[in-house]
Amino acid sequence: MRLKAVATVILVGAGGTAVIAATGVWALTGGLYGCTRADEELAPTLASLPILDAHPSQTQPQNERYSGCDEDDGFAYAGQYYRLTTPRADVLAFYREAATEDGWRLETANPSPSPAPGSLAADISTLCFEKPVAGTTAHLAVWFPGDLGDSPDNYGLDVTASHDGTAWC
Template sequence: MKLKAAATLVLTVAGGMAVIVATGVWALSGGLYGCTRADEELAPTLASLSILDTHPSQTQPEDERYSGCDEDDGFAYAGQYYRLTTSRADVLAFYREAAAEDGWRLEGANPSPSPTPDSLAIDTSALCFEKLAAGTTVHLAVWFPSDLGGSSDDYGLEVTASHDGTAWC
Protein backbone atom coordinates (compact mmCIF):
# COMPACT_ATOMS: atom_id res chain seq x y z
CA MET A 1 0.00 0.00 0.00
CA LYS A 2 2.81 2.38 0.89
CA LEU A 3 4.47 1.67 -2.46
CA LYS A 4 1.27 2.54 -4.35
CA ALA A 5 0.89 5.83 -2.41
CA ALA A 6 4.52 6.73 -3.03
CA ALA A 7 4.20 5.97 -6.76
CA THR A 8 1.02 8.10 -6.97
CA LEU A 9 2.78 10.97 -5.21
CA VAL A 10 5.81 10.75 -7.52
CA LEU A 11 3.62 10.65 -10.64
CA THR A 12 1.50 13.58 -9.41
CA VAL A 13 4.58 15.71 -8.66
CA ALA A 14 6.20 14.77 -11.99
CA GLY A 15 2.99 15.58 -13.88
CA GLY A 16 2.68 18.92 -12.10
CA MET A 17 6.28 19.80 -12.89
CA ALA A 18 5.72 18.89 -16.57
CA VAL A 19 2.71 21.24 -16.73
CA ILE A 20 4.71 24.05 -15.11
CA VAL A 21 7.65 23.57 -17.50
CA ALA A 22 5.35 23.37 -20.56
CA THR A 23 3.54 26.55 -19.47
CA GLY A 24 6.87 28.34 -19.02
CA VAL A 25 8.10 27.28 -22.46
CA TRP A 26 4.79 28.41 -24.01
CA ALA A 27 4.96 31.80 -22.27
CA LEU A 28 8.59 32.41 -23.22
CA SER A 29 8.04 31.41 -26.84
CA GLY A 30 5.37 34.00 -27.49
CA GLY A 31 2.36 32.76 -25.61
CA LEU A 32 2.36 35.81 -23.37
CA TYR A 33 4.87 37.97 -25.21
CA GLY A 34 5.70 38.71 -28.81
CA CYS A 35 3.84 38.01 -32.01
CA THR A 36 1.39 35.24 -32.53
CA ARG A 37 1.65 33.07 -35.62
CA ALA A 38 -1.54 34.72 -36.96
CA ASP A 39 0.03 38.18 -36.61
CA GLU A 40 3.29 37.04 -38.25
CA GLU A 41 1.23 35.75 -41.16
CA LEU A 42 -0.67 39.06 -41.29
CA ALA A 43 2.43 41.15 -42.14
CA PRO A 44 2.60 40.17 -45.87
CA THR A 45 -1.13 40.89 -46.19
CA LEU A 46 -0.59 44.35 -44.73
CA ALA A 47 2.34 44.94 -47.11
CA SER A 48 0.03 44.27 -50.06
CA LEU A 49 -2.59 46.89 -49.11
CA SER A 50 -3.11 49.28 -52.01
CA ILE A 51 -3.01 52.36 -49.79
CA LEU A 52 0.76 51.88 -49.42
CA ASP A 53 1.10 52.40 -53.19
CA THR A 54 -1.05 55.53 -53.14
CA HIS A 55 0.85 58.82 -53.13
CA PRO A 56 0.70 62.33 -54.57
CA SER A 57 2.03 62.45 -58.13
CA GLN A 58 4.84 64.78 -57.04
CA THR A 59 6.23 62.24 -54.55
CA GLN A 60 8.27 59.11 -55.24
CA PRO A 61 8.72 55.93 -53.17
CA GLU A 62 12.00 55.62 -51.28
CA ASP A 63 13.68 52.34 -50.42
CA GLU A 64 11.82 49.06 -50.34
CA ARG A 65 8.52 48.44 -48.64
CA TYR A 66 9.08 46.98 -45.19
CA SER A 67 6.97 44.62 -43.09
CA GLY A 68 7.24 42.40 -40.08
CA CYS A 69 5.92 41.80 -36.61
CA ASP A 70 6.81 43.95 -33.59
CA GLU A 71 7.92 41.42 -30.98
CA ASP A 72 7.80 43.96 -28.15
CA ASP A 73 4.19 44.98 -28.68
CA GLY A 74 2.93 41.96 -30.61
CA PHE A 75 1.47 43.44 -33.79
CA ALA A 76 2.07 43.14 -37.53
CA TYR A 77 3.19 46.16 -39.55
CA ALA A 78 4.07 47.26 -43.06
CA GLY A 79 5.13 50.60 -44.44
CA GLN A 80 6.56 52.69 -47.20
CA TYR A 81 8.60 55.90 -47.19
CA TYR A 82 8.15 58.60 -49.82
CA ARG A 83 10.36 61.49 -50.88
CA LEU A 84 8.62 64.70 -49.78
CA THR A 85 8.60 66.96 -52.85
CA THR A 86 5.43 68.87 -52.07
CA SER A 87 4.18 70.65 -48.98
CA ARG A 88 3.24 68.79 -45.83
CA ALA A 89 -0.24 70.30 -46.04
CA ASP A 90 -0.66 68.92 -49.58
CA VAL A 91 0.40 65.44 -48.44
CA LEU A 92 -2.10 65.51 -45.57
CA ALA A 93 -4.92 66.76 -47.83
CA PHE A 94 -4.09 64.06 -50.38
CA TYR A 95 -4.30 61.23 -47.82
CA ARG A 96 -7.49 62.55 -46.23
CA GLU A 97 -9.14 62.13 -49.63
CA ALA A 98 -7.34 59.00 -50.87
CA ALA A 99 -7.83 57.08 -47.64
CA ALA A 100 -11.53 57.94 -47.50
CA GLU A 101 -11.95 56.76 -51.09
CA ASP A 102 -10.27 53.46 -50.13
CA GLY A 103 -12.66 52.90 -47.21
CA TRP A 104 -10.46 54.17 -44.37
CA ARG A 105 -12.12 56.14 -41.55
CA LEU A 106 -10.25 59.07 -40.01
CA GLU A 107 -9.64 58.37 -36.33
CA GLY A 108 -7.34 61.24 -35.46
CA ALA A 109 -5.51 64.19 -36.89
CA ASN A 110 -2.62 66.15 -35.44
CA PRO A 111 -0.84 68.05 -38.22
CA SER A 112 2.17 68.78 -35.95
CA PRO A 113 2.54 65.88 -33.50
CA SER A 114 6.10 66.72 -32.42
CA PRO A 115 6.73 65.66 -28.83
CA THR A 116 7.80 68.34 -26.40
CA PRO A 117 11.51 68.37 -25.54
CA ASP A 118 12.58 65.61 -23.12
CA SER A 119 9.24 63.83 -23.37
CA LEU A 120 8.28 60.46 -24.76
CA ALA A 121 6.69 60.37 -28.20
CA ILE A 122 3.33 58.69 -27.70
CA ASP A 123 1.69 59.18 -31.10
CA THR A 124 3.61 60.80 -33.93
CA SER A 125 1.08 60.23 -36.67
CA ALA A 126 -0.18 63.38 -38.34
CA LEU A 127 -3.19 61.40 -39.59
CA CYS A 128 -4.57 58.14 -38.24
CA PHE A 129 -7.15 56.06 -40.10
CA GLU A 130 -8.63 52.63 -39.55
CA LYS A 131 -10.67 50.04 -41.41
CA LEU A 132 -11.51 46.37 -41.26
CA ALA A 133 -9.28 44.17 -43.38
CA ALA A 134 -7.94 40.63 -43.13
CA GLY A 135 -10.38 39.88 -40.32
CA THR A 136 -9.17 42.59 -37.97
CA THR A 137 -8.95 46.36 -37.51
CA VAL A 138 -6.05 47.82 -39.48
CA HIS A 139 -4.59 51.23 -38.60
CA LEU A 140 -3.00 53.56 -41.15
CA ALA A 141 -0.63 56.30 -39.99
CA VAL A 142 0.71 59.15 -42.11
CA TRP A 143 3.78 60.47 -40.33
CA PHE A 144 6.81 62.67 -40.84
CA PRO A 145 10.27 61.68 -39.51
CA SER A 146 11.02 65.37 -39.02
CA ASP A 147 8.53 65.35 -36.10
CA LEU A 148 11.04 63.14 -34.29
CA GLY A 149 14.10 65.10 -35.34
CA GLY A 150 14.70 62.97 -38.44
CA SER A 151 14.85 63.82 -42.12
CA SER A 152 12.60 66.59 -43.36
CA ASP A 153 12.87 65.20 -46.90
CA ASP A 154 10.43 62.34 -46.54
CA TYR A 155 7.23 61.04 -44.99
CA GLY A 156 5.96 57.60 -44.20
CA LEU A 157 2.85 55.49 -44.40
CA GLU A 158 2.54 52.63 -41.96
CA VAL A 159 -0.22 50.11 -41.40
CA THR A 160 -0.46 48.06 -38.23
CA ALA A 161 -2.83 45.34 -37.07
CA SER A 162 -3.15 42.55 -34.55
CA HIS A 163 -5.72 39.84 -34.13
CA ASP A 164 -5.82 40.54 -30.39
CA GLY A 165 -6.43 44.27 -30.83
CA THR A 166 -3.08 45.58 -29.55
CA ALA A 167 -2.17 47.60 -32.65
CA TRP A 168 -2.55 51.36 -33.00
CA CYS A 169 -1.36 54.26 -35.16
Protein backbone atom coordinates in the same frame (compact mmCIF):
# COMPACT_ATOMS: atom_id res chain seq x y z
CA MET B 1 -2.70 1.08 -0.15
CA ARG B 2 0.95 1.99 -0.60
CA LEU B 3 0.71 1.26 -4.36
CA LYS B 4 -2.22 3.70 -4.66
CA ALA B 5 -0.18 6.46 -2.98
CA VAL B 6 2.79 5.88 -5.30
CA ALA B 7 0.51 5.95 -8.37
CA THR B 8 -1.05 9.22 -7.17
CA VAL B 9 2.37 10.83 -6.72
CA ILE B 10 3.43 9.71 -10.21
CA LEU B 11 0.24 11.01 -11.83
CA VAL B 12 0.40 14.36 -10.02
CA GLY B 13 4.09 14.71 -10.91
CA ALA B 14 3.46 13.90 -14.58
CA GLY B 15 0.55 16.35 -14.69
CA GLY B 16 2.62 19.08 -13.07
CA THR B 17 5.47 18.49 -15.50
CA ALA B 18 3.05 18.75 -18.43
CA VAL B 19 1.64 22.04 -17.13
CA ILE B 20 5.14 23.48 -16.66
CA ALA B 21 6.18 22.36 -20.17
CA ALA B 22 3.03 23.83 -21.75
CA THR B 23 3.58 27.12 -19.90
CA GLY B 24 7.17 27.23 -21.17
CA VAL B 25 6.08 26.65 -24.77
CA TRP B 26 3.40 29.36 -24.41
CA ALA B 27 5.91 31.86 -23.01
CA LEU B 28 8.52 31.12 -25.68
CA THR B 29 6.01 31.51 -28.53
CA GLY B 30 4.96 35.01 -27.55
CA GLY B 31 2.66 34.41 -24.62
CA LEU B 32 4.63 36.66 -22.29
CA TYR B 33 6.76 38.73 -24.63
CA GLY B 34 7.27 39.33 -28.31
CA CYS B 35 5.16 38.45 -31.31
CA THR B 36 2.71 35.63 -31.58
CA ARG B 37 2.80 33.39 -34.63
CA ALA B 38 -0.48 34.96 -35.79
CA ASP B 39 1.05 38.44 -35.70
CA GLU B 40 4.20 37.28 -37.48
CA GLU B 41 1.97 35.86 -40.23
CA LEU B 42 0.01 39.13 -40.33
CA ALA B 43 3.02 41.25 -41.40
CA PRO B 44 3.03 40.11 -45.08
CA THR B 45 -0.71 40.76 -45.25
CA LEU B 46 -0.16 44.31 -44.04
CA ALA B 47 2.70 44.81 -46.51
CA SER B 48 0.40 43.87 -49.40
CA LEU B 49 -2.31 46.42 -48.55
CA PRO B 50 -3.04 48.67 -51.57
CA ILE B 51 -2.98 51.85 -49.47
CA LEU B 52 0.81 51.52 -49.13
CA ASP B 53 1.07 51.91 -52.92
CA ALA B 54 -1.15 55.00 -53.00
CA HIS B 55 0.66 58.33 -53.22
CA PRO B 56 0.28 61.71 -54.88
CA SER B 57 1.61 61.66 -58.44
CA GLN B 58 4.34 64.18 -57.57
CA THR B 59 5.84 61.97 -54.83
CA GLN B 60 8.13 58.98 -55.30
CA PRO B 61 8.66 55.85 -53.16
CA GLN B 62 11.89 55.85 -51.16
CA ASN B 63 13.73 52.60 -50.50
CA GLU B 64 11.93 49.27 -50.21
CA ARG B 65 8.70 48.59 -48.40
CA TYR B 66 9.40 47.21 -44.94
CA SER B 67 7.44 44.85 -42.71
CA GLY B 68 7.88 42.66 -39.70
CA CYS B 69 6.78 42.16 -36.13
CA ASP B 70 7.82 44.45 -33.26
CA GLU B 71 9.17 42.08 -30.62
CA ASP B 72 9.11 44.72 -27.88
CA ASP B 73 5.44 45.62 -28.25
CA GLY B 74 4.16 42.48 -30.02
CA PHE B 75 2.49 43.88 -33.14
CA ALA B 76 2.85 43.40 -36.88
CA TYR B 77 3.80 46.36 -39.05
CA ALA B 78 4.44 47.38 -42.64
CA GLY B 79 5.29 50.68 -44.21
CA GLN B 80 6.63 52.75 -47.04
CA TYR B 81 8.51 56.05 -47.16
CA TYR B 82 7.92 58.60 -49.93
CA ARG B 83 9.92 61.60 -51.11
CA LEU B 84 8.04 64.76 -50.17
CA THR B 85 7.96 66.87 -53.34
CA THR B 86 4.57 68.50 -52.91
CA PRO B 87 3.16 70.63 -50.07
CA ARG B 88 2.33 68.77 -46.87
CA ALA B 89 -1.30 69.92 -47.08
CA ASP B 90 -1.63 68.25 -50.50
CA VAL B 91 -0.25 64.97 -49.12
CA LEU B 92 -2.73 65.05 -46.24
CA ALA B 93 -5.66 65.85 -48.55
CA PHE B 94 -4.61 63.00 -50.84
CA TYR B 95 -4.58 60.44 -48.00
CA ARG B 96 -7.83 61.65 -46.48
CA GLU B 97 -9.48 60.80 -49.80
CA ALA B 98 -7.46 57.70 -50.78
CA ALA B 99 -7.75 56.04 -47.38
CA THR B 100 -11.49 56.72 -47.15
CA GLU B 101 -12.00 55.25 -50.64
CA ASP B 102 -10.05 52.17 -49.54
CA GLY B 103 -12.33 51.62 -46.53
CA TRP B 104 -10.22 53.26 -43.83
CA ARG B 105 -11.98 55.38 -41.19
CA LEU B 106 -10.28 58.51 -39.87
CA GLU B 107 -9.58 58.00 -36.17
CA THR B 108 -7.51 61.11 -35.36
CA ALA B 109 -5.97 64.10 -37.12
CA ASN B 110 -3.17 66.20 -35.67
CA PRO B 111 -1.90 68.84 -38.14
CA SER B 112 1.48 69.32 -36.47
CA PRO B 113 2.35 66.57 -34.00
CA SER B 114 5.63 66.90 -32.20
CA PRO B 115 6.77 65.63 -28.83
CA ALA B 116 7.38 68.03 -25.99
CA PRO B 117 11.08 68.86 -25.59
CA GLY B 118 12.84 66.06 -23.73
CA SER B 119 9.88 63.67 -23.89
CA LEU B 120 9.38 60.43 -25.75
CA ALA B 121 7.31 60.58 -28.94
CA ALA B 122 4.13 58.64 -28.21
CA ASP B 123 2.09 59.49 -31.31
CA ILE B 124 3.66 61.43 -34.14
CA SER B 125 1.08 60.58 -36.78
CA THR B 126 -0.56 63.48 -38.54
CA LEU B 127 -3.44 61.29 -39.72
CA CYS B 128 -4.50 58.00 -38.14
CA PHE B 129 -7.03 55.70 -39.80
CA GLU B 130 -8.34 52.27 -38.86
CA LYS B 131 -10.09 49.38 -40.59
CA PRO B 132 -10.58 45.66 -40.13
CA VAL B 133 -7.83 43.55 -41.69
CA ALA B 134 -7.46 39.78 -41.33
CA GLY B 135 -9.70 39.50 -38.27
CA THR B 136 -8.21 42.40 -36.31
CA THR B 137 -8.11 46.20 -36.39
CA ALA B 138 -5.32 47.72 -38.46
CA HIS B 139 -4.11 51.29 -37.96
CA LEU B 140 -2.76 53.44 -40.80
CA ALA B 141 -0.54 56.38 -39.86
CA VAL B 142 0.53 59.18 -42.18
CA TRP B 143 3.52 60.86 -40.58
CA PHE B 144 6.39 63.21 -41.32
CA PRO B 145 9.89 62.47 -39.96
CA GLY B 146 10.54 66.21 -40.04
CA ASP B 147 8.15 66.55 -37.07
CA LEU B 148 10.85 64.77 -35.06
CA GLY B 149 13.67 66.83 -36.54
CA ASP B 150 14.66 64.12 -39.03
CA SER B 151 14.41 63.80 -42.86
CA PRO B 152 12.26 66.83 -43.70
CA ASP B 153 12.07 65.70 -47.34
CA ASN B 154 10.20 62.44 -46.61
CA TYR B 155 6.88 61.25 -45.26
CA GLY B 156 5.85 57.79 -44.21
CA LEU B 157 2.90 55.44 -44.20
CA ASP B 158 2.82 52.82 -41.45
CA VAL B 159 0.24 50.11 -40.90
CA THR B 160 0.19 48.27 -37.58
CA ALA B 161 -2.07 45.52 -36.26
CA SER B 162 -2.13 42.85 -33.58
CA HIS B 163 -4.47 40.02 -32.75
CA ASP B 164 -4.29 40.93 -29.06
CA GLY B 165 -5.15 44.59 -29.66
CA THR B 166 -1.80 46.16 -28.77
CA ALA B 167 -1.27 48.05 -32.06
CA TRP B 168 -1.86 51.76 -32.54
CA CYS B 169 -0.87 54.63 -34.83
